[in-house]
Amino acid sequence: MSDSDTPAILRGLRRFTPARIGLGRVGNGLPTTAHLQFQAAHAAARDAVHSALDVVALRARLAAAGVVTVAVKSICPDRPTFLLRPDLGRTLDPDDATALAARPLPGCFAVVLADGLSALAVASHAPALLELLLPRLGPSVVVIATQARVALGDHVGAALRAAATLVLIGERPGLSAADSLGAYLPGGPAAGRTDAERNCVSNIRPEGLAVPAAADKLLWLIAEMRRLGLTGVGLKDEQALALGSEAQDRSIPMVTT
Amino acid sequence: MTHQYTLGGTKFRFPDLRTLLARATPARSGDVLAGLAAASATERVAAQLALADLPLADILAEPVVPYETDDVTRLIVDGHDRAAFAPVSHLTVGGFRDWLLGEADAAALAGIRWGITPEMAAAVSKIMRLQDLIAVAAKCRVTTAFRNTIGLPGRLSVRLQPNHPTDDLRGIAASTLDGLLLGAGDACIGVNPATDSVPGTIALLHMLDEVRARSEAPTQTCVLAHVTTTLRAIERGAPVDLLFQSIGGTEATNRSFGVTLGLLAEARDAALSLHRGTVGRNVMYFETGQGSALSAGAHHGVDQQTIEARAYAVARTFEPLLVNSVVGFIGPEYLYDGKQITRAGLEDHFCAKLLGLPMGVDVCYTNHAEADQDDMDALLTLLGVAGVSYVMGVPGADDVMLSYQSTSFHDGLYVRGVLGKRPAPEFEAWLERMGLDGTTLPARLPPQLTQAVASAA
DSSP states (O other): OOOOBHHHHHHHHGGGOSSOOOOOOBTTBOOHHHHHHHHHHHHHHHHHHTOOOOHHHHHHHHHHTTOOEEEEEBSOOSHHHHHHOHHHHTSBOHHHHHHHHHSOOTTOEEEEEEOTTOHHHHHHHHHHHHHHHHHHHSSEEEEEEESOOTTHHHHHHHHHTOSEEEEEEEOOOOSSOSOOEEEEEEESOOTTOOGGGOEEEEEESTTSBOHHHHHHHHHHHHHHHHHHSOOGGGSOOOSOGGGOOOOOOOSSOSSOO | OOEEEEETTEEEEEOSHHHHHHHHSOOOHHHHHTTOSOSSHHHHHHHHHHHHTSBHHHHHHSOSSOTTTOHHHHHHHHTOOHHHHGGGTTOBHHHHHHHHHTTOOHHHHHHHGGGOOHHHHHHHHHTOOHHHHHHHHHHOOOOEESSSEEOOTTBOEEEEOOOOTTOOHHHHHHHHHHHHHTTOOSSEEEEOOSSOOHHHHHHHHHHHHHHHHHHTOOOOEEEOOOHHHHHHHHHTTOOOOOEEEEOOSSHHHHHHTTOOHHHHHHHHHHHHTTOOOSSOOOOEEEEEOTTHHHHTTOOTTOOHHHHHHHHHHHHHHTOOSEEEEOTTTSOTTTSOBHHHHHHHHHHHHHHHHHTTOOEEEOOOBOTTSBOOHHHHHHHHHHHHHHTOSEEEEBGGGEETTTTEEOOBHHHHHHHHHHHTOBOOHHHHHHHHHHTOOSSSOOSBOOHHHHHHHHHHO
């Protein structure tokens, strides 16, 4: 910090954050390049929201790693409806619910991979995270859910008579990250949980909370949950900051549950 | 009480006040999602005509959420000031709109604050156009203070929001410096933590306090963790200026956020006990937003804008320094596009100002909403004209942690510049002292800022 030339200092600080700092100014406005770079990022995020999860490819990839999966869907028919009707995205298709209930695994850990608002996030990071989590969870079932929101996991867990449910879901794309994965840990499956009853680890991606750190954090939360028998704000994350990321407190959850 | 109105040869019936309010609400996706919206444009206007004829006193007499089961309703009813209500107690909702636009001046508006309930404010907003919402809000004066003064006439403040995806202290300090150089930070320097951990929050609080002290900027800092996390940070001696919490307009919504009115009171007492304010003692910072009650299944069949206004009754009880709606954050299922976000932002600002709150707005949108930068420019400009207390300042408008777009540091400069607004006076004087009041970046950093960043990096 010996150089006190302002543009040089700001350029140097960029290595600490992906935020758009040091953009310069033209009058009170953004220089042309910065303005159009923003527009390009927004266009990419818009396109990511409307992309579909390739379930066949994801199942094949997990099968190759020895993970057997079940595919389910919500009752939501398409993306535009998914964006306007989160209630439909929370509801498990009745045929799928029947099929799951026909082959329950009482006491298992249900892991639900949900497309949410970024199929890209699930396809990119869920397999690596599963590889670290599954050996430590005990008996588990991996379910891939499309046009799905977080609360759909409660219904999957209930149908399977699971002891606990973990939902890995594509978070809403931002400008710098269209592939951010969120992990929700609502504990025992019960429909109608509030957001305060869920623990969330968000922003799982290489440039955010890396997969190994996310796995450590989730395994710690799961162990504490089993020890204390509670989740949500009652379960305070006392882990060090470097381990990463839990739910931000905002009026609105980042992934509409 | 049943309400009815005949329009276009059709008689429309509304079985109770909450249904009338819902049907009268200008269109938005969240009310459709809840099954509360008017079925046709004509039904909506019929409801607005019926609402215009409704005496304000009738709204007071019919709580939209039961008194017995909801502590926010009890707060509203028990806290109602009949003397303050007297100047408008004889008016209908329509008559109240005319009074607000006509004879009401700043003193009259301040005088009726505690006589107006959130439901009255919501009701009148539903029969107001955007220009009405702007014109009346612009007449309201609400001033609060901690280390500087927010809300004085001709002023517009900016919350510096230096979020980082993993709470990297150097990254947050870097964004803070960028914002200070661009005139942001007088509302507060406020970080949404990526992690809600107690040690993480304490680390952030110490870093922000260090940057503030070394830069000598007369402002307040805040880590927007859950209130229970911040309370633990206070117990462990962390430097807490402002107590933050998201709140909603029903007891069950607040429960979904993990808070009660008692907990908020406890939090305020804890913050006050630190005596960190220099020019004022407003220590609370609240965020709200239409749709949170429905999202939590806690809306009691009431439309999202009326519930939002009820959150302001919670907020004003605790004399906050800052309150803002995060209007476009919630997504398209509640506010579908730029048009709905714009209207909601102006409604929230109007209702909060009428109820006496230092209201800011997070002018924002998500990537799954039908909105873009042009919509934000329009809402920001309209809110500036309406006298918004503060807006957000995010580097390049891109929040790299919360994954949404808010207003940028540049946007703050733009709206101040085009409307002739100035920062909070204490902060403005500091900007001048640092040589940051011009229209170009200083060639060299003031030593206070160099030291502030060096201490964090």
